Amino acid sequence: MNLEKSLKENFGFSSFRKGQQEIITQVLERKNTLGILPTGAGKSICYQLPAVLENGLTLVVSPLIALMKDQVDGLQEQGISATFINSSLDYQEIEWRKEEILRGEVKLLFLAPERFSLGEFNEFLQQLPISLVAIDEAHCISSWGHDFRPSYLDFAKILLAWESVPTILALTATATKEVASDICRTLGIEEKNIIQTGFERKNLSFEVVKGKDKRSFVKEYLQLNKEESGIIYAGTRKEVDELEHFLSQSGFLATKYHAGLSEVERNRNQEAFINDECHVMVATNAFGMGINKSNVRFVLHYQVPGNIESYYQEAGRAGRDGLESTAILLYSLQDFRLRSFFIEQSEVSEDRKTLEYEKLRAMQSYGNTQGCLQRFILQYFGDDATDCGKCSNCLDDRESVDITIDTQKVLSNIKRMGERFGKTLVAKVLIGSKDQNVLKFRFEQLQTYGILKNLTQKQAVELIDFLVSEGYIAIQKGQMPILLVSELGVRVLKGEEKVFRKMTVVKKTVVTQDEELAGLFEVLRSKRLELAREQGVAPFLIFSDASLHDMANLLPETDEQFLEVKGVGQNKLEKYGTIFMEEIKKFSEKAKGITES
Template sequence: MINTESALKDYFGYESFRQGQKEIIEQVLEGKDSLGILPTGAGKSICYQLPAQLLPGLTLVISPLISLMKDQVDSLGQAGIPATFLNSSLDEEETRSRMSLVRRGELKLLFVAPERFQSGYFFDFLSSLPIDLVAVDEAHCISQWGHDFRPSYMDFAPLIKQLPSQPTLLALTATATPQVESDIRQLLDIRLENTVKTGFLRENLRFEVKKNVDKRAFVKSYLKEHQGDAGIIYASTRKEVDELTSYLDKSGFSVAAYHAGLSEARRRDNQEAFLFDDVQIIVATNAFGMGINKSNVRFVIHYNSPGTIENYYQEAGRAGRDGLDSDAILLFSLNDMRLRHFFIEQSESDEGHKAHDYKMLQQMQAYANTETCLQRYILRYFGDEGEDCGKCSNCTDERVATDITVEAQKVLSCVIRMGERFGKTAVSQVLTGSKNKKLESWHFEELSTFGLMKGQKQKAVSELIDFLTSEGYLNISSGQFPVLSVSINGKKVLKGEQEIYRRELIAQAPAKTTTASESLAVDADLFEVLRQLRLELARENHVPPFLIFSDAALRDMAAKQPEDETAFLEVSGVGQVKLEKYGEDFLSAIHDYKEKGAD
């Protein structure tokens, strides 16, 4: 029986598997087609990288983006595992050269894009290889209801079954709703009992929602408090990216932009500057980041709201991949929702998909307006359960909860009296006694609820409706013009069987968050020495610093301060290959630091 723990330590430097990894790897080694659903940062790649070393033949990895392939191949090279990729970034001569290496059996992993399967020549090439395992990364792309649906992902599925070597199939994803999970199993013919689902919890992430704030002022203040930390700021449009990047650059921050409007060379240079720690902050559209395995991203700020919870959780999950405490912050405004509505209407999707997109957007809006635990809200969205996290902006909100049952009853009653056929804007206008001519055409001024909340601003009433919707007292239909109706719980409120509490709408200064560097008992000066050494070695080896050692490994090193090779191997993330490559340099740096301290 193969000792997978020993192999894990030798190749990757870890003493034990994370939840779900061992079970998936053992199923793969037994030849069982499997589906693994693990949260971003939970180590999905280990689930095929380790078997690739233990199986005699080749492992084929189907991956959606070029940046992901290069990152993975570079990372494997640092671990002493021979791998390569084939994609459109290579010229014909380089492609032939790499195919020859694969044919000669000199590589253990081959990364390709799903579009490659459209070539009969390429499929013939694969058919001649001893492929033992096919890993489908970002497997949610195979479902038309997945947030990154790729038609080419559906096309290759039948071809896998035709490969002469009859390889084992492993599908992996971090963001699959129950519907998407079912699609993946059906399309790839994976049995339910071979599905390993560890849950979607990211314990090291702290979620925060800031509504209707001065976004630039917030970002500037936050970055000043987190100087030296690497982070990603997502914006919805190229214009927003360019303007925010210019503003932050003029404010003295180390920042670069990334979006499809930049030249390919500029995008590559900016991405590599971020990966190599030459710039601390990347401001980007969602074109950036999928497959970026930079482990020391300490924060992800969404300057605008994404269109789905799946997109949000995947993008937020690019923070803290090394397991250290990190922030995921959403800056929410109603203008974001208007922009998302525009994107949906301008898309070429059919009406069914547009209705689905509107429903997903409503879930995102509900997330921004809920007063329950943010982490728990996300878990429930994915069909998972969990306790309150105790650290998100809702869990730590110290505002007093007040009884708003009467105000809620006014809203719920108005929705019913309007026949449950209108949306938020019309309901809030009726409640505030608006003189809108359209309301007169419906004779709403005759309703007993007309003007019932005339002392409040329409915006405040709209926000109350958003709150009641997010907490499940109001239902909302899908589509471009969503209609409100009262839910079962809402009817209990109307009957006086249930009370509703909401936190007082008083602005509070956000509690100061504990940064990752503060949360671990390490020698900060030694950590900085080791980080500088890592940067020098990264430049010498032409690889991103985090591929040499993660921040978590450096912090463990700074805490343990090993004095010899045996002790160095006890550092998390140090295996035999890394010891041989970098052990002498880091042990020498630790020794010199301690000597200076003794002086």
């Protein structure tokens, strides 16, 4: 069988993406299979092509009604018979579709996992010549997964109890080794039949932004990317409503999506975004699953997600077309406090809460690491790679400062406190706080009390977070994050390892000593500020100080000369070249007149 020929004839693709052909081959050989492919890697082809090639019916278990409709619409557009049965249909419509299925007129049937628990419908399914059951978002089966759904586990038990169990294909974009093993164990998949292509998305650039006003940052970012499509994920419906209103009032083509909107409004807004009638979708995490918009150039997380799995899955909705795209996390400690509150208030078991706290701490470590961001994510999933060279950490040109002594002070303090407390109390002891809990345990008597009194409590906590993210401090598993000195930390205490941290070093800026050039720089800086105020953007977005200094040194008079200035490309030339060269000309003529007189 020529699979590539079938792929081209049925779907218009001339070649398979990585992992697709291997998965399809195993499915056609009747091997239960787990496929782990990153978001945007074409998981749906892995069951759509076998469905076309096989004589029987393919069941697709899918979590969202909107996702089912999108997939069915897409298949029908390609001339492939597909339908769905879910709660959006009335009784008569469901009966009509069941008759259509019994007549053999349907190749793919999309169902929610809950439908299997309906006894009559379960009996109906067992009458059908089902060749394949494809389970989308298969991580939902695992109790170790970030989005565990009991309905998925119930469905799996019902399916495996059938007298004749079809071939099973489980698909997910986000599964740690533990989750993958759990999926295989639950569905009877041999681990040798896992096809994993790796989690790396080479076209994504990751960035963590700290210490900036979120609204101001988003506004400036969108100003620079006005014509690009992007998704902004916010944590609550209220935040979505307020941010979308702010952006719309600021002149951006923005819309919104969350469960509090009517179905009509959600669908209308989703269509507007997909059809490029608006450029920005502000949404809760209810938006995005199964959305095949390929030209999403950026994903911004306005609040920190609860775990790495959710973050990577949502970030992966950028750049599905393989072109360079960006994923930005706006990091805030307040977000972690809110996430912790949500976990504490949730009605789940204590074991589940413990797991959610551990996943949240991994997310916090991601925000504090100074290593490659993509590599951090890959290592979380048990994968590895070299540094990506383009995330905000890889491009961080701040100097690495030796902080070994301060690290030893922190680690020594943790040891002296008996490795029984969390970072807040540890930080308070380090800075010499007279907090009642410090005095209650008589920690003011420790040799390490006040040993970092030059820091604020916030700075001490940030240092601890950094040391956790880099592995010098471990956290005891459980709801209460107790700090422990890791094996790596012990080596630091013994003087066997040094610790470096990238920090902004305050230096005296050395500018040209020529007063005339310094005067021109100030003229150019004033013009830059004037333009920035007119356009409502930060001055550095127009030109950096380095560019202005270069202009003052080069004194460009022509377009070709202006292009030689650092940071000037064709776009900057067209927008600002004439304006700044006119300023240079006026200044030079004025200076020349003074000299001649």
